[in-house]
Amino acid sequence: MTQDAEVIVVGAGPAGSTAATHLARAGVDVLLLEKSAFPRDKVCGDGLTPRGVKQLIDLGIDTSPDAGWVHNRGLRIRTAELTLELDWPELTDFPPYGVARTRHDFDDVLASTAVxxxxxxxxxxxxxxxxxxxxxxxxxxxxxxxxxxxxxVSYRAPLVLACDGVSARLALSVGIEKDDRRPMGVAVRRYYRSPRHDDPYIEGHLELWDRRDPAEPKLLPGYGWAFPLGDGTVNVGLGMLSTSAAFRNTNYRELLRSWLDSTPEEWGYREENAVGRIGGAGLPMGFNRTPHYRDGLLLVGDAGGMVSPFNGEGIAAAMESASLAAEHVVQALARPEGPSRERALRGYPRAVADLMGGYYQLGNQFARAIGKPRIMRLATKYGLRIRPLIPLVFKGMSGCYDARGGDAVDRLVTALSKAAPTPR
Known part of the structure; x- marks a missing residue:
């Protein structure tokens, strides 16, 4: 068989470009296939928690403000009655800051790094x-x-990495279907010119209210976010989980407008300040597509359903799984074809499961719980007022905790994750 490369990587998003970079640096001949042309946009929140920033640093990418990255110091949580400002924790494994950058630039930087x-x-x-x-x-x-x-056209290689996102065309072409029992999310976002563009905190809105009729405010389904981009604009959007009864019967664009028209006018989240159209995307969560390796094909990032059920972040998991995939592929290619090589490749899904499987199983249970409006309302109304619980909620939902050692909260999150059965 004529080979066009040692490894084909399909998709040059965060997962594909990260995997291609690590493989190429190890001396592997990598062909990276991308359906679009750079620079190109993607629907996303445009932000990374410290967990994602670590992956950038591991790639040797300059994450300083001078290099175009907007730093944030933490998360501001908003409910109807409460606002909390939580700085990112000081950890051994992750830096104490998050970053934001449009996917138009972000993906281009990663693809250029791979090249x-x-x-x-x-x-x-x-x-x-x-x-x-x-x-x-x-x-x-x-x-x-x-x-x-x-x-x-066709290309051939002994190993293929599916980094083709939520479409998962490669996985589907070989019969790897998604598991509908696992949560799925949908997200819509839009950019707005806003004086809050340089706010030091990203925001998470745990309750979305339609207050256009002051006499009869309505609690809307879903959760919202605002990521300041430092260029005069803010990425504002909302998401909803498939565990919500409203998931399949909601006009998400209208829902976004209803919520934003009810936010303070001085924030600037109004139609006249909008930049571009409303964009939407699916969020495949909680390992909703497995196995992550079969017969020469590795599923990486969104293609393997690796978006966090806790917070909807997919970039960090995409890059983490890409690093693990590259590591196991390098080891496999150093062995002769046959059982020994397969043994190395089968280590990839185990490594991914060890890293995030138990944590995601907790997240799947969390997603099922908050899909019930009554439970979500009780949690936001009362749970966030219990001060000792806040570090646990913050570290647990953000995924920013030290899995090796750390403080009591880190150890508790780690223990809970290890105790949870890994979804397969």
């Missing part, structure tokens, strides 16, 4: 499915449509 490391990036190449060996069923390449004329 500088030696990965071969081919843009405007939409992968439509896997090529499998007729005798063994093993994935040996991909089929794609390339360029403006959608010319059919």
């Amino acid at each position: 500088k490391a030696g990965a071969r990036l081919t843009e405007r190449t939409t992968v439509t499915g896997a090529i499998t060996d007729e005798r063994t069923g093993r994935v040996v390449g991909v089929r794609a449509k390339q360029g403006p004329d959608k010319e059919p």
Whole structure:
């Protein structure tokens, strides 16, 4: 079989570019296929918690403000009766700051890093499915449509990394379906010119209120966010989980407008200050697509349902899983084809499960609970007033805790995660 690369990586988002960078730096011949052309936009909150920032630092990327990254010092939580400002904790494993940057720039930086490391990036190449060996069923390449004329092309390699996001075309092409018992989310966002663009905190709105009729305010389903971008604009959006009864019967764009029209006018979240259209995206959560490795195909990031059920963040998990995938692929390629190589590759899903499986199982249970409005209302109304609980809630929901040692809260979150059964 003629090989076009040692490894094909499909998708040059955070997962794909991170994996391609680590593989190329290890001397692996990597072909990175991207359906769009850089720079390009993606629907996202545009922010990383300290957990995600660590991954940037591990790649050697300059995360300073001078390099275009907007730093934030923590999270501001808002409910109807309460506002809490929580600084990111001082930890051994993660830096004490988060960053924000539009995906238009962010993904371009990561893809450029992969190219500088030696990965071969081919843009405007939409992968439509896997090529499998007729005798063994093993994935040996991909089929794609390339360029403006959608010319059919194919590429071959002994290993393929599916980093193609929520669409998961590669996984579907070999029969790896999503598990509908696991939570799914949907998110919409828009940019607004706002005087809050340089606020030092990102915001999480645990309650969304429609107050356009002051006499009869309505509690809306979902949760909201605001990520200051430091350039005169704020990324504002909302999300909802499939565990909510309103998940399938909601006009999300109208829901966003109803909520934002009820926020203080001085924040600037009004139609006349909007920049661009409302964008929407799916959030595959809690390992809703497994197995993460089968017959030469590794699922990485969103393609493997690795968005956090606790907070909807997917970038950190995408980059973490990409690093683990690259590590196991490098080890596998150093072995002869056959059982020994397969043993190394089967270590990838175990490593991902060890890192986030139990934590995500807790998150799946959390998602089911907050999908019930009564429980969510009680939690926000009373739970956040119990001061000793706040560090546990903050570290647990953000994923920013030291898994090795740390303080009592870190040890408790780690113990709970280890005790939870890993979703498979």
